[in-house]
Amino acid sequence: MAPVGPMLFEQVRAELLKLLRSPIFSLFSLALPVIFYGFFGVGNADRLTNGVRGGTFLMASFAAYAVANVMLFTFGISIAVERGRRMDLLMRATPLRGWVFLLSRIVAATCFALAALLLLGVFASLTGGVRLDAGRWAGLTVKLLLGSLPFLLLGFAIGYFVSPNSAPAVVNLIGLPMYFASGIFAPLQILPEFVQKVGPYLPAYLYGQVAWDAVGARSDPLWRDLVGLAIYTVAFLVLALLAFNRQENQRFS
Amino acid sequence: MPGAVVELVRARKDYGGTRALNDVDLRIEAGQVVAVLGPNGAGKTTAINLMLGIRKLTSGTVKLFGRPPTDPVARSRCGVMLQESGVPDLLTVEDLVRLFSSYYPRHLPAAEVIRKAGLEGKAGSRFGTLSGGQQQRLYYALAICGDPEVLFLDEPTVGLDVEGRRAFLADLRQWAGAGRTIILTTHYLEEADQLAQRIVVIDRGSVIADATPAVIKSQVAGKKVVLRFRSEPPRALLDSLPATSVQVDGDSVQILSADPVAVVREVMRRGGDDVVDIDVIGADLEEAFVHLTGAARG
Numbered sequence: 001m002a003p004v005g006p007m008l009f010e011q012v013r014a015e016l017l018k019l020l021r022s023p024i025f026s027l028f029s030l031a032l033p034v035i036f037y038g039f040f041g042v043g044n045a046d047r048l049t050n051g052v053r054g055g056t057f058l059m060a061s062f063a064a065y066a067v068a069n070v071m072l073f074t075f076g077i078s079i080a081v082e083r084g085r086r087m088d089l090l091m092r093a094t095p096l097r098g099w100v101f102l103l104s105r106i107v108a109a110t111c112f113a114l115a116a117l118l119l120l121g122v123f124a125s126l127t128g129g130v131r132l133d134a135g136r137w138a139g140l141t142v143k144l145l146l147g148s149l150p151f152l153l154l155g156f157a158i159g160y161f162v163s164p165n166s167a168p169a170v171v172n173l174i175g176l177p178m179y180f181a182s183g184i185f186a187p188l189q190i191l192p193e194f195v196q197k198v199g200p201y202l203p204a205y206l207y208g209q210v211a212w213d214a215v216g217a218r219s220d221p222l223w224r225d226l227v228g229l230a231i232y233t234v235a236f237l238v239l240a241l242l243a244f245n246r247q248e249n250q251r252f253s
Numbered sequence: 254m255p256g257a258v259v260e261l262v263r264a265r266k267d268y269g270g271t272r273a274l275n276d277v278d279l280r281i282e283a284g285q286v287v288a289v290l291g292p293n294g295a296g297k298t299t300a301i302n303l304m305l306g307i308r309k310l311t312s313g314t315v316k317l318f319g320r321p322p323t324d325p326v327a328r329s330r331c332g333v334m335l336q337e338s339g340v341p342d343l344l345t346v347e348d349l350v351r352l353f354s355s356y357y358p359r360h361l362p363a364a365e366v367i368r369k370a371g372l373e374g375k376a377g378s379r380f381g382t383l384s385g386g387q388q389q390r391l392y393y394a395l396a397i398c399g400d401p402e403v404l405f406l407d408e409p410t411v412g413l414d415v416e417g418r419r420a421f422l423a424d425l426r427q428w429a430g431a432g433r434t435i436i437l438t439t440h441y442l443e444e445a446d447q448l449a450q451r452i453v454v455i456d457r458g459s460v461i462a463d464a465t466p467a468v469i470k471s472q473v474a475g476k477k478v479v480l481r482f483r484s485e486p487p488r489a490l491l492d493s494l495p496a497t498s499v500q501v502d503g504d505s506v507q508i509l510s511a512d513p514v515a516v517v518r519e520v521m522r523r524g525g526d527d528v529v530d531i532d533v534i535g536a537d538l539e540e541a542f543v544h545l546t547g548a549a550r551g
Binding site for chain 1: 305333338
């Protein structure tokens with residue numbers, strides 16, 4: 001059998017090249033967080049928000065958006081598109097191991113999430129006057145990556161449940177309202193009352209708490225939000241497994 | 254090498270209520286070039302998918318190099334071209350060859366694979382920009398990049414023009430000449446005749462013939478009688494001849510029959526004066542095949 005190391009390396013390389021060469025994806029994942037920060041973050045940089053500068057608070061918001069969006073896009077849309085064009089068929093007849101394929105996607109998505117965070121971090125430091133010590137930056141990065149698991153799994157479930165043509169629409173229909181209703185794009189206080197009631201139960205709201213906590217914009221303990229994220233992780237894992245098994249039974253049984 | 258490359262034993266596959274493969278026994282030894290022939294929907298692709306572990310059997314067993322076909326050790330010895338499979342448009346020829354090579358333990362250098370597939374000068378081109386024929390050659394490159402002992406080719410020349418098909422068959426002949434095994438499905442029947450030493454005919458999920466092209470030709474469809482008349486012959490002249498098929502094309506008539514002597518005798522008795530020319534030749538594979546499946550198709 002072929003050694004797993006080079007196989008994983010080549011698979012990660014291929015996944016990264018695919019993402020880099022699709023301009024729409026690069027735009028959505030790398031440029032949009034920076035553009036949004038330019039719209040909302042820079043002007044509010046000096047207004048104190050939850051005990052930190054607005055520039056820092058909104059940098060954390062859009063960092064959460066950036067990472068969640070990369071996971072939803074890379075898993076939701078690209079799995080659906082590749083499934084629809086039967087790109088998985090030939091690979092299934094090769095000695096490529098399924099876990100190598102899955103891991104390579106996770107590594108590639110993580111690389112893109114890191115690039116998006118780096119870009120946003122640099123931009124926010126330059127334009128929003130964000131100053132965090134190295135430990136805070138590292139903590140924000142690691143916590144956002146670990147906390148993105150439910151979004152990865154939700155993307156995976158969408159990728160296997162939804163048809164290739166509707167996947168981009170579904171990802172955006174789920175994503176955009178969720179980011180708004182979670183206080184990521186705008187403060188919850190300015191949204192309708194029922195959204196304010198529902199918002200705190202959404203995964204992006206809980207995820208946002210992780211980001212704000214990492215930059216010091218929260219004082220009370222985080223455990224309730226972490227339990228919430230864990231519940232979503234289990235729920236989306238079940239959904240992802242159902243979606244995957246459904247496709248296995250349809251196409252490969 | 255001891256043992257079979259592929260062995261199907263009473264292999265059955267049902268999709269819902271439809272039986273795609275009906276208790277097929279098939280053993281393919283190393284070094285054979287085998288063509289699996291049949292009309293669309295006969296079960297050829299199902300058979301290949303079962304051999305490769307892409308689909309699961311309903312009952313029976315399938316072994317690839319004596320192992321379950323999903324075993325990476327067994328798959329490491331196989332190269333594969335499938336119908337209607339895809340690869341990412343955004344990757345180049347070289348990217349894809351590198352990627353697929355990494356799946357195999359003793360892969361060939363990428364440049365050699367690209368040259369063998371006739372894609373020199375296209376190494377840096379993205380898959381999405383290749384022509385249909387070039388894409389098909391890329392799939393061939395991906396099939397041979399692992400230096401496999403056996404090639405599985407499901408309708409490999411679909412989408413190729415006449416020249417492309419000829420060149421591709423020449424490549425395959427050369428590849429098989431080194432004592433390697435090829436298992437291909439096709440409905441280009443001349444292709445099987447040119448390439449294979451053994452033809453397995455599948456129809457409605459069952460193997461209905463399994464022999465050399467020569468045997469299939471000699472035993473089954475027999476001969477083709479070509480008659481030319483002074484003018485278009487009357488229908489009555491050609492009714493109820495001892496033939497499997499009668500085709501009229503103006504003043505020329507083609508008759509497929511297992512008993513050409515009886516055909517000629519009967520035609521001459523009914524209207525011999527109008528016959529200006531007679532040819533009796535061996536039926537080619539396509540005609541043999543039409544006869545075997547018991548229905549004139551196409």
